Amino acid sequence: MKPPIFILGVPRSGTTLLRTLLDSHSAIACGPETPWLGGHQPRSVMDLWRFLREHDKGYCASYRMDPQVATDAARALVQTLMDRYAAARGKRRWAEKTPDNVLYIGFLLELFPQARVILLSRDGLDVALSTSSVPQHRKNISPFLERHLGLGPGVPPVENNPLTALLRWRHWNSLADQALAGRECLRVRYEHLVTEPETTLRRITEFVDEPFEPAMIDYSRFRHDFPGWEWGSAD
Numbered sequence: 001m002k003p004p005i006f007i008l009g010v011p012r013s014g015t016t017l018l019r020t021l022l023d024s025h026s027a028i029a030c031g032p033e034t035p036w037l038g039g040h041q042p043r044s045v046m047d048l049w050r051f052l053r054e055h056d057k058g059y060c061a062s063y064r065m066d067p068q069v070a071t072d073a074a075r076a077l078v079q080t081l082m083d084r085y086a087a088a089r090g091k092r093r094w095a096e097k098t099p100d101n102v103l104y105i106g107f108l109l110e111l112f113p114q115a116r117v118i119l120l121s122r123d124g125l126d127v128a129l130s131t132s133s134v135p136q137h138r139k140n141i142s143p144f145l146e147r148h149l150g151l152g153p154g155v156p157p158v159e160n161n162p163l164t165a166l167l168r169w170r171h172w173n174s175l176a177d178q179a180l181a182g183r184e185c186l187r188v189r190y191e192h193l194v195t196e197p198e199t200t201l202r203r204i205t206e207f208v209d210e211p212f213e214p215a216m217i218d219y220s221r222f223r224h225d226f227p228g229w230e231w232g233s234a235d
Helices: 015-023 045-054 059-063 067-088 099-111 124-132 143-147 162-179 190-195 197-207
Strands: 005-008 028-030 093-097 116-121 186-189
Touching: 005 015, 005 028, 005 099, 015 028, 015 093, 015 116, 015 190, 015 197, 028 067, 045 059, 045 067, 045 099, 059 067, 067 093, 067 099, 099 162, 116 190, 116 197, 124 162, 186 190, 186 197, 190 197
Parallel strands: 005 093, 005 116, 028 093, 116 186
Antiparallel strands: none
């Protein structure tokens, strides 16, 4: 079985577009974001994994078991959930895209060390404007995100404005560079994706070891899952 694919990138960098294009491939299912996976929700697989491995009342300490057992169990849980989703879509492989998971790359690669990682980047000023200017079609989906930006674990939210959005863009890209240093990943520019879609998608499909399918570009022909709570999907 081929390894999973993780799409990473600062919010408003085009990650929803890229996941929709990949989801249009006959072999790849790339569904909605996974706030239940990384540590940005209080009830996440990552928080459970940490508790089982590290807490003095957790599984490893209480049962005197190697932490790798908890990692294997967390991997099996995520693999089962995502494999079932892919199979329900008639696909044999899954991809995942959640911008906040830029903060938890270490966890993702601990579970799936062979994963194919695509890091999408976009001009920082464009990201700042797209973040701070909320168009009408995204109003009231998340009033909190309209007004606030999260910078990371343990950091209070800040006001959503062009300056803070630009600072977050710089900070999160720096974190991604650090986490992926020395590791193979494919870096893709949003500007290339929208101006040279076929050339860029050929690079991406080659990287993830799948054949390029021209139909991917015409992504509106296919069904995609866009839940109402997912802010970026309104686009």
